[in-house]
Amino acid sequence: INEIEPAYLNSHLLLENPTLSSCPSNENTGCVESSEFNSLVSDYNSMSDQFAIIHTKCLVAKVYTMNINTGTTNDFIEFTGENYPNLDCLNIFLVSFDQTSQCSCIIDAGSFTNTFAKCKIDTSCDLVPFVEHSISVIVENKGNALMEGNIEKLMKFTLIPNIDSCLPASPDNSGSINGKTLFQFVGSGLGSTDPSVGNFEYIHISINNVHCENVNLHSSVKITCLTPSNFIEEADTLVSLLLYGYPIDLPTGCQFSYLTAKTPVISTISSDFIASNSNIVITGLYFGTISNDIILSFGGVSCDTVSSVTETEITCQQTSLPYGVVNVELSITNFGQATIDATASSINVVPSIIPAVVGLTTGSLQGGKEMMFYGNGLDIESGRIFLRDENLNDIPCVISEGGTHDMFFCITTKVVQEYIDLNIFFIYTVNGIDVETDTFATFSYLNSATPSLTGVSPATGNGGTEVTISGQLFDNLSIVSINGQDCTLLIFSDVGPTLTCQVPTNLPGTYEFKVFNPIYGLALGVESFQFTYEMRVDSFLPTSGSIMGGTILTINGVGLSANVKFFIGNEQCSDVFCLSDFTRCECSTPKLLDAENTKIFGYQYDSGNRIELITSFTYSDIMTPTVASVSPIVGGTAGGTTLTIQGTKFE
Incomplete structure (x- = not known):
């Protein structure tokens, strides 16, 4: 900005409790303003309705x-x-x-x-x-x-990046021959990578000419990675660093030694893991004494709590593990990955189960009651839950998808009569033999615990219609759905009781309501009280168009979808496109094939009867574009020739 040109303030930002600077704002010593500047300041001071900043060389x-x-x-x-x-x-x-x-x-x-x-x-x-x-x-x-x-x-x-030091957390620049020793470069100006990105593409570290892939930190002052494996002892191997594609100068002595004396060793491990919340004991060498340095996992599941560690023994308190024979992995932060004796490389996990509700659970004859179980090794594929009566008849409780090795849900199935005190069993198959575990919990199907529907009003409508459902054992946690889509619950009334909900959009047809009460399960009577989605066309535009067809009609109504066929006379419209809320479709009119230019508009859902509107569609010469000429009529085989088309009613 020129020295004396005023810049007027058109808006301002009000700061609450601003921090005022103690720095001087007076003009520089010895600087003299021009007469033109002084005149401008005088003029500005006489104005009361404008705010401006006047720039001066003396500041x-x-x-x-x-x-x-x-x-x-x-x-x-x-x-x-x-x-x-x-x-x-x-x-x-x-x-x-x-x-x-x-x-x-x-x-x-x-x-x-x-x-x-x-x-x-x-x-x-x-x-x-x-x-x-x-x-x-x-x-x-x-x-x-x-x-x-x-x-x-x-x-x-x-x-330019600067590296001050590069060393592992272990003394003597050394670590395990199996790799995974924490190695770090310390310096400044190193750039950074957001750890949530998970891709350290600007860093390339090699140790003994092997790429260190496990980079886990890139900040302005530190880069860390886990060393690659070498499998044999080797001292003073070469370390190199490429950062943003440039080689970085490293300090003298930036080397790494692979040593067996720095390699942890697992000699023995607990044979089986059966009960939840039990200890797994590992013995061996070079474990250190710091719990936070222990990185221990079983089948990819980390140890919950390292409760104690000495140079020769680690105790892990574990809640649950995946089923089967799972591999053991151990790394010590300061030293690296352990060598594991073949007899101690895995642990056998045996399923065990505990019901979330100990004792009796009751639910609907219609099924749908959800029961939770905790335990160990519950991810076994052959696992299933049965409810067993006194005659040893088993009623399945279907295990839901999404369960884990330590928890799953099962959903009770429908029955036709009451059952009292059914014993709950967890059964799985090993080598063709079923193994049964009594959960020591029971379940009863009771009429008194079965919700029911007694009415639906109104019984017809479309998406957005408010429907009141009456019945028994409803509450404000009840969930209503129709054709697999949830209704939006608007009102629960304990008089009746009743549920009022807004139905979602659906294709035309008749569907059953599904009412689920989390305490009891699914409701009876849904077959008797259904809801019908209507389908109709209310209007279409335009009502006239070209005799050559291709006029785009906009059709408004309810329940409209791509399953609806639209007709001009006896000819079907093409290129049907409908909105997802079923309220509007578009289609392209067919060509006029006879002399009768006024045609009835009709529509048909799937293979049902065709319905005709009173409003007709008129084919009009006036609305029909014509082509009078095209030039040139000769062009190159490579394309790119510009054509000029002349005619009428082009838009």
Whole structure:
């Protein structure tokens, strides 16, 4: 902006309890304003209805030179200039190339004057390295510093990563021959990767010429990965780092040794895991003594709690594990992955089950009662739940999808009579032999625990119709659905009781309601009280069009879908498209095939009877486009010839 050009404020932002700066806002010492500027200020002061900022050279700091354009966070960037205020009021930033973020440049207090400042980029700066960013110099309460000459074009800086150290958490730069030792590079200006992205594409680490794939942290000051396996002892192997495609200089001694003396060993493990919430004991060597360093899993499931650890023994308190023989994996953060004796490489998990409700559960004869079970090894594919009567007849309770090794639900099935105190059994098959486990819980099918429907009003309508369902054993938690879609529950009344809900959209047809009470299960009587979705056409536009067909009709109504056929006379419309709320369709009219230009509009759902409207469709010469000529009539075989088409009623 020109020095004396006023910038008027058209809007403002009100800040609650703003922090006021103590930095001076007075003009620079020795600076004299021009008479033109003083005249403008005088004119502005006489105006009471406008707000403006008037720019002046006497509030501007200047930058003359900048010494370097590339460096690390250890390098000083030096600026010469004039009118630098006190140290607290001068701010220097490295601004990202895309202007979305910035880092502070920390000014050196010992060398600062009103004409000289030097600073280092903050070590926590996470801007992308090897990319040219901008330098910004700002004087608080006075604004941006003025760049003299060509210095503005030169106010760029490329950050170079700096590695101070690279070492594993284990002493002596060493770890397990099986890999997974935590290895880290510590430095500054390393850039960063959001861990939620899960793809550290800008980092390539190799140890002993093997790519370290398990990178798990990339911040501005640290990069960590888990070492790859080597399987044999090998000392002082080469370590290298590529960052954003550039090789990084590493400190002397940045090496890694694979040592058997740093390799944990598992010798024995508990033979079976049967009961939930029991201990698994592992013995061996080089386990350390820190519980948080133990990374132990069984079949991919992490140990719930490492309750104790010594150099030779680990005790894991585990709630549940997947069924079968599951592999054991162990890593120690400071050393790496363990070598496991063949006899201790797995543990046998035997199913066990505990009902969420101990004792008696009751439910509907219609089924649908949901029961929860906890346990161990419950993901066995052959697992099933049966309700057994005194005559040893089994009624299935269907296990729902989505169960895990430690929990599942089963849904009771429909019966035709009451059953009292059915014993609940969990049964699974191993090598062709059924193994039964008594849960020591019971279930009773009771008429008194069976919801029922006694009425539905109205019995016809469409999506959005409010329907009142009356019956027994309804409550405000009851769920109503029709044709697999939930109704929106609007009102529950304990008088009756009744449920009022808004039905969803559906194709035309008659459907049963499904009423589910979480306490009891499904309701009886749904077959007797149904709801019919109507289908009808109320109107269509336009009512006239081209004799050559192709007029797009917009058809309004209810229950309309692609299953509906539309007719002009006896000819069917084509290219039918309908909205998902079943209220409107579009179709393309057929060509007129005879001399009768006024045709009845009709529609038909699937193979049902055709219904005709009173409104007709008229084929009109006036609305029929014509083509008079096309030129040129010859063109190249490669295409691209421009055609000119002349005629009437083009739109």
